[in-house]
Amino acid sequence: xxxxxxxxxxxxxxxxxxxxxxxxxxxxxxxxxxxxxxxxxxxxxxxxxxxxxxxxxxxxxxxxxxxxxxxxxxxxxxxxxxxxxxxxxxxxxxxxxxxxxxxxxxxxxxxxxxxxxxxxxxxxxxxxxxxxxxxxxxxxxxxxxxxxxxxxxxxxxxxxxxxxxxxxxxxxxxxxxxxxxxxxxxxxxxxxxxxxxxxxxxxxxxxxxxxxxxxxxxxxxxxxxxxxxxxxxxxxxxxxxxxxxxxxxxxxxxxxxxxxxxxxxxxxxxxxxxxxxxxxxxxxxxxxxxxxxxxxxxxxxxxxxxxxxxxxxxxxxxxxxxxxxxxxxxxxxxxxxxxxxxxxxxxxxxxxxxxxxxxxxxxxxxxxxxxxxxxxxxxxxxxxxxxxxxxxxxxxxxxxxxxxxxxxxxxxxxxxxxxxxxxxxxxxxxxxxxxxxxxxxxxxxxxxxxxxxxxxxxxxxxxxxxxxxxxxxxxxxxxxxxxxxxxxxxxxxxxxxxxxxxxxxxxxxxxxxxxxxxxxxxxxxxxxxxxxxxxxxxxxxxxxxxxxxxxxxxxxxxxxxxxxxxxxxxxxxxxxxxxxxxxxxxxxxxxxxxxxxxxxxxxxxxxxxxxxxxxxxxxxxxxxxxxxxxxxxxxxxxxxxxxxxxxxxxxxxxxxxxxxxxxxxxxxxxxxxxxxxxxxxxxxxxxxxxxxxxxxxxxxxxxxxxxxxxxxxxxxxxxxx
Amino acid sequence: xxxxxxxxxxxxxxxxxxxxxxxxxxxxxxxxxxxxxxxxxxxxxxxxxxxxxxxxxxxxxxxxxxxxxxxxxxxxxxxxxxxxxxxxxxxxxxxxxxxxxxxxxxxxxxxxxxxxxxxxxxxxxxxxxxxxxxxxxxxxxxxxxxxxxxxxxxxxxxx
Numbered sequence: 001x002x003x004x005x006x007x008x009x010x011x012x013x014x015x016x017x018x019x020x021x022x023x024x025x026x027x028x029x030x031x032x033x034x035x036x037x038x039x040x041x042x043x044x045x046x047x048x049x050x051x052x053x054x055x056x057x058x059x060x061x062x063x064x065x066x067x068x069x070x071x072x073x074x075x076x077x078x079x080x081x082x083x084x085x086x087x088x089x090x091x092x093x094x095x096x097x098x099x100x101x102x103x104x105x106x107x108x109x110x111x112x113x114x115x116x117x118x119x120x121x122x123x124x125x126x127x128x129x130x131x132x133x134x135x136x137x138x139x140x141x142x143x144x145x146x147x148x149x150x151x152x153x154x155x156x157x158x159x160x161x162x163x164x165x166x167x168x169x170x171x172x173x174x175x176x177x178x179x180x181x182x183x184x185x186x187x188x189x190x191x192x193x194x195x196x197x198x199x200x201x202x203x204x205x206x207x208x209x210x211x212x213x214x215x216x217x218x219x220x221x222x223x224x225x226x227x228x229x230x231x232x233x234x235x236x237x238x239x240x241x242x243x244x245x246x247x248x249x250x251x252x253x254x255x256x257x258x259x260x261x262x263x264x265x266x267x268x269x270x271x272x273x274x275x276x277x278x279x280x281x282x283x284x285x286x287x288x289x290x291x292x293x294x295x296x297x298x299x300x301x302x303x304x305x306x307x308x309x310x311x312x313x314x315x316x317x318x319x320x321x322x323x324x325x326x327x328x329x330x331x332x333x334x335x336x337x338x339x340x341x342x343x344x345x346x347x348x349x350x351x352x353x354x355x356x357x358x359x360x361x362x363x364x365x366x367x368x369x370x371x372x373x374x375x376x377x378x379x380x381x382x383x384x385x386x387x388x389x390x391x392x393x394x395x396x397x398x399x400x401x402x403x404x405x406x407x408x409x410x411x412x413x414x415x416x417x418x419x420x421x422x423x424x425x426x427x428x429x430x431x432x433x434x435x436x437x438x439x440x441x442x443x444x445x446x447x448x449x450x451x452x453x454x455x456x457x458x459x460x461x462x463x464x465x466x467x468x469x470x471x472x473x474x475x476x477x478x479x480x481x482x483x484x485x486x487x488x489x490x491x492x493x494x495x496x497x498x499x500x501x502x503x504x505x506x507x508x509x510x511x512x513x514x515x516x517x518x519x520x521x522x523x524x525x526x527x528x529x530x531x532x533x534x535x536x537x538x539x540x541x542x543x544x545x546x547x548x549x550x551x552x553x554x555x556x557x558x559x560x561x562x563x564x565x566x567x568x569x570x571x572x573x574x575x576x577x578x579x580x581x582x583x584x585x586x587x588x589x590x591x592x593x594x595x596x597x598x599x600x601x602x603x604x605x606x607x608x609x610x611x612x613x614x615x616x617x618x619x620x621x622x623x624x625x626x627x628x629x630x631x632x633x634x635x636x637x638x639x640x641x642x643x644x645x646x647x648x649x650x651x652x653x654x655x656x657x658x659x660x661x662x663x664x665x666x667x668x669x670x671x672x673x674x675x676x677x678x679x680x681x682x683x684x685x686x687x688x689x690x691x692x693x694x695x696x697x698x699x700x701x702x703x704x705x706x707x708x709x710x711x712x713x714x715x716x717x718x719x720x721x
Numbered sequence: 722x723x724x725x726x727x728x729x730x731x732x733x734x735x736x737x738x739x740x741x742x743x744x745x746x747x748x749x750x751x752x753x754x755x756x757x758x759x760x761x762x763x764x765x766x767x768x769x770x771x772x773x774x775x776x777x778x779x780x781x782x783x784x785x786x787x788x789x790x791x792x793x794x795x796x797x798x799x800x801x802x803x804x805x806x807x808x809x810x811x812x813x814x815x816x817x818x819x820x821x822x823x824x825x826x827x828x829x830x831x832x833x834x835x836x837x838x839x840x841x842x843x844x845x846x847x848x849x850x851x852x853x854x855x856x857x858x859x860x861x862x863x864x865x866x867x868x869x870x871x872x873x874x875x876x877x878x879x880x
Contacts, residue, residue, distance in 0.1 A: 205815075
């Protein structure tokens with residue numbers, strides 16, 4: 001419930017203040033360049049803390065006897081105001097180490113002026129300042145609610161900074177950018193808001209330095225030379241902001257000295273400060289807010305501010321994309337009214353992607369002339385004609401309900417419905433509470449009177465298509481229907497042949513393909529090729545090597561697709577679909593064992609190539625003959641140093657014929673070490689091989705650890721056919 | 722012809738002589754109070770014995786779209802449209818000070834004429850007589866002239 005409040009307020013605040021935040025970010029980005037440029041100029045001095053104020057004053061007075069005042073700005077540029085021979089006031093930059101003029105003061109660039117006014121007041125004076133102030137306050141609330149959502153998403157503060165799998169979605173970029181820029185953005189928002197609050201509510205003013213009892217002592221008194229004024233002995237140039245010289249050599253004229261955190265009036269007669277006011281806490285806060293907001297004190301901080309502005313623009317765009325996707329995807333189009341539907345599909349989804357599965361399921365039912373109604377879990381109510389409730393739900397953050405399912409469990413308690421149900425959980429085993437919400441829903445449905453389970457509770461890890469299809473087959477059996485689930489609608493990609501090998505002794509060959517989509521592809525993804533001859537789709541595991549797609553194919557004499565591929569020539573192109581297969585990607589596990597037979601080695605060639613060296617990788621590879629290895633030899637040789645052990649089994653040779661599972665049986669310690677160190681075992685190849693290898697692993701676990709393979713099922717990942 | 726040249730040179734000499742002698746340069750320090758808000762527009766003018774405007778001596782604030790805020794002076798300046806070239810400077814903000822060069826004709830001194838400092842700040846207030854004081858020789862020797870509006874004090878000295 002609380003989470004819903006955070007999310008709603010995060011969205012609402014961003015929608016209300018969005019356009020102003022965007023404007024302030026863009027102008028802020030332009031303004032952030034100013035301190036970087038100013039600090040790099042020759043007029044900016046970076047060792048003013050080594051220069052005595054008195055030395056600097058004497059230098060300046062020697063060069064410019066008529067000096068009226070000296071200023072140091074935040075960029076450590078020293079300027080003086082003086083009167084020239086024509087009694088005209090002149091200002092210019094000087095070198096405080098020599099007192100000499102080094103540059104004229106040029107007017108601030110019109111671009112910066114324009115951006116400043118737009119950033120601060122939108123060219124609307126006080127009204128604009130007020131709007132921008134409110135925007136800053138909104139930004140504070142957006143950052144806070146965003147932080148709360150990050151906490152919810154990851155479960156705890158420490159987990160926020162754990163590595164996240166790249167999936168290229170707006171949600172990924174939104175959370176990645178926000179977690180790293182959380183602190184700078186919060187500082188920008190707080191400091192900006194404070195500057196507005198100070199202007200409208202506090203109106204901090206320094207104490208009045210002139211407010212003191214002046215001695216009306218008119219007796220002629222001797223005026224001290226500059227070098228005899230003791231007060232100046234104690235300061236470095238870096239401590240002062242401004243010094244006004246006395247207007248005349250009379251006792252009632254003073255040096256006015258503005259320090260970073262105080263103001264002084266210094267007598268020309270005694271050389272001592274006759275009045276001093278310190279900076280009030282309100283002014284100090286204002287000063288630091290200004291420094292932090294503008295970055296004027298440090299070019300490094302300005303760069304951080306500039307990057308933060310850029311990130312804010314990105315966060316705005318990605319945030320809007322997330323929101324739009326959720327709205328568009330969650331609008332289920334139902335053809336029949338809710339109370340006529342026989343089958344009700346209820347969806348719990350955070351990003352809207354689960355709705356894609358729901359609509360494919362619904363279409364399969366519609367094809368069989370069944371009446372289907374799709375709704376979000378929060379829309380649960382009494383469905384008059386419903387016989388089956390099919391629930392597809394993801395889990396949010398640390399085992400909580402997705403946003404459109406937050407009220408479901410409450411509603412379930414209050415509504416009496418007679419139906420059969422089936423629950424399918426969507427999630428990722430990368431998160432600790434895998435499918436926890438779906439599981440909870442399943443338990444509650446089980447307890448509820450009137451509801452009966454139709455199939456066993458099932459899950460889909462990282463959008464694994466086959467797990468979804470398995471569940472729908474279960475459903476088909478239970479309902480005695482023949483559900484035909486259409487593959488998800490995907491775009492075709494063009495691939496160009498760069499290299500094609502000859503057939504080896506086993507009729508195997510490799511294909512090296514170039515595509516523009518290569519950056520979206522990871523080893524382990526699938527290439528779905530549908531030859532025109534029969535219109536049936538074949539899947540090939542992809543290896544990504546040198547930014548190209550590498551396929552390993554076995555040519556079957558009667559195979560339509562493999563024959564078609566084997567006859568392609570260099571530089572020819574063909575079209576295919578790239579299907580993401582995130583459950584079969586090389587994760588961040590430190591220990592990995594690759595087990596393959598035949599052409600199943602393909603994805604691993606890419607994974608080994610891309611892997612960082614700190615991984616401990618073992619390969620178990622079953623082939624027919626020693627010559628069979630020639631086809632893959634180069635890919636192993638180039639990564640020799642990364643591979644801890646390469647174990648080859650040959651099944652069709654004169655002596656020592658063996659299969660890959662026999663190799664496993666010979667290396668129990670490798671298997672155990674990997675599983676116990678939270679590593680993973682990846683299998684690719686034939687289903688027969690998968691069965692035999694799993695049997696061997698089970699044997700090893702039973703013998704050495706007194707457990708079985710089911711306790712490690714999440715660490716053993718297969719892509720077999 | 723000779724006469725004409727003589728006359729011409731004579732007039733020129735006289736003109737340049739009077740030009741040099743007509744005004745003396747003074748430096749004027751204006752110290753502002755610690756008010757909050759934008760920089761103050763300040764107009765220094767010479768008034769006759771009846772407090773009618775005679776001449777604009779100096780203007781602080783260069784954006785003439787705000788001049789109508791200094792309403793009394795603008796009634797005078799708007800009509801006579803005398804050039805302000807060379808006698809303007811930037812506005813002075815709260816708590817700070819500025820030194821300005823003023824041209825004062827010795828003929829004005831001791832004639833019951835006055836100096837007026839008029840001030841105005843955007844969104845704040847307009848002070849017609851922030852300082853109004855008889856123009857005397859004493860005044861031009863660094864006497865402290867206290868302001869009643871945005872000005873804390875003014876001092877004028879010969880250069």
